[in-house]
Amino acid sequence: MPQQRTSPLRAVPGATPKERAALGRAARKKAPRSSHQAYEPPAGRTDPLAVLEAQSAARVPDLVPIRYGRMTESPFRFYRGAAAIMASDLSGTPDSGIRAQLCGDAHLMNFRLLASPERHLLFDINDFDETLPGPWEWDVKRLAASLVIAGRANGFTDRERARIVRVTVRSYRESMIRFADMRNLDVWYTKTDEDRLGAMAAGRLAARGRKRVASVTAKARTRDSLQAFGKLAEVSGGRLRIAADPPLIVPVADLLPDAERRVTEGQFRKLLRGYARSLPSDRRALLADFEPVDLARKVVGVGSVGTRCWIILLLGRDHGDPLLLQAKEADSSVLAPYAGASTYRNQGERVVAGQRLMQTAGDIFLGWERVDGLDGKRRDFYVRQLRDWKGVAEPELMPPRGMAAFGELCGTTLARAHARSGDRIAIAAYLGHGDVFDRALETFAERYADQNERDHRALVDAVAAGSLPAAGERENGPARIPH
Structure with missing residues (x-):
């Protein structure tokens, strides 16, 4: 009889659905569902600013002040850059012992509209x-x-915030219960597309909100390589190049002397050749029809500011056939000290493998490679298109009802991602049909928001005192998902 294949995250290989459900219910003894409300900073809690500084030590020094500047703007902006701080804090909280592939930074701004390879909006x-x-x-x-x-x-009341969290976590729980009863392939094929998004908006939002959802989905389709090309490229000195927008976008020709520039360009040409081997054969053939013409360093996100991120401009049949790729440095996950090191030797491959496992559909150019000697060190990168139909949430414009609807959507999306890798039957049985876990997370979320405000204040005070540098600029973003 052939050996049975099992999920690497399945707690008991070969267990029946009944046994998996029993395992989930038994996990309540180890970590009662109500225990998840707990969060108190331990007496020896690591200084959050020390965590940030440890990350900054490995980043491009002249970009670190931009990161701190963005994080000082508000508690929410701080939170977006504080995944490493929260990973340390979460390591001391109860857990059921059931594992899944994690996003690792699942805040609400990391849920968005994306394009599938079949050109459907998801x-x-x-x-x-x-x-x-x-x-x-x-x-x-x-x-x-x-x-x-x-x-x-947004000034929401305690009751409004509690309802938003309860709706979100209930959506995760009920979705996981639904996935537990589904066939493996049906779980894998589940997706939230434009039609489902419209149906949810019709049932949850007022007319104004529904119109805004329709508008943003239409706008997201325009945010592709052609749109990015029109915004980022220019003709200078008779040649096509990436337009400078320092310090956020700096072409390699403006960043480095000629000798160093040629070395760096050679490194990225080598990166493209090696990265192509991580793509399926049909994608390699497609990539081979493009020729790189320029390279620029780019500042991205909040938490990622200071990591080495480059955009590569390539052309196909002519100047009207552009492709913009983003090569972003990948280091060890902030979860690794607490959840265990990655099994992948290349951190870029870790990112790509996790994305392919958790996402319904991914970028056709998603891949990875390692570069030797960049800034004097061997560095891992993952590569994807710079822009391909993207729409991002704009929480500051959401009323309570809109944020609850968005949270509900995030909850079911996260459950689907976890169900693809973890033991969905055990997780569903652990959660159960009651709202014990939902209400526990209402309390946890408020307590951790208090901690985040204290940490944000510590950063603001350090910047004000001159202990940490901060540059006051604001990032531009992609299309926005409204309420």
Whole structure:
């Protein structure tokens, strides 16, 4: 009889559905569902600013002040950059012992509209820089806390925030229960597309909100390589190049002397050749029809500011056939000290593997490679298109009802992502049909939002005192998902 194949995150290989459900219910003894409300900073809690500074030590020094500047703007902006801080804090909270592939940074801004390879618009998780197997509760808690922090910024009442978290976590729980009863292939094929998004908007939002959803889905389709090309490229000195917008976008010709520039360009040509081997054969053939013409360093996100990120402009048949790729440095996940090191030797491959496992459909150019000697060190990168039909949430414009609807959408999306890798039957049995876990996370999210505000204040005070540098600029973003 052939050996049975099992999920690497299945707690008991070969267990029946009944045995898996029993395992989930038994996990309540180890970590009662009500225990998830707990969060108190331990007496020896690591200084959050020390965590940030440890990350900054490995980043491009002249970009670090931009990161701190963005994080000082608000508690929510701080939270977006504080995944490493929260990973440390979550490691001391109860968990069921059931693992899944984690996003690692599942705050509400990392759920967005994306394009499938078949050119359908989907709603999914977007950011996988920190992806790693770990306790599934960590992703749910990061999502719940982000909603409370965003709700506080909007002036929502305690009751309104509690309802938003409860709706979100209930959506995760009920979705996981639904996935537990589904066939494996049906779970894998489940997706939230434009039609489902419209149906949810019709049932949850007022007329104004429904119109805004229709508008943003239409706008997201325009945000592709052609749109990015029109915004980022220019003709200078008779040649096509990436337009400078320092310090956020700096072409390699403006960044380095000629000798160093030629070396760096050679390194990235080598990266493209090696990265192509991580793509399926049909994608390699497609990539081979493009020729690189320029390279620029780019500042991205909040938490990622200072990591080495480059955009590569390539052309196909002519100047009207552009492709913009983003090569982003991948380091160890912030979860690794607490959830265990990655099994992948290349951190870029870790990101790509996690993304392919958790996302319904991914970028056709998603791949990875390692570069030797860049800034004097061997560095791992993952590569994807710079822009391909993207729409991002704008929480500051959401009323309570809109944020609850968005949280509900995030909850079911996260459950689907976890169900693809973890033991969905055990997780569903652990959660159960009651709202014990939902209400526990209401309390946890408020408590952690308090901690996040204290940490944000510590950063603001350090910047004001001159202990940490900060540059006051604001990032531009992609199309926005409204309420």
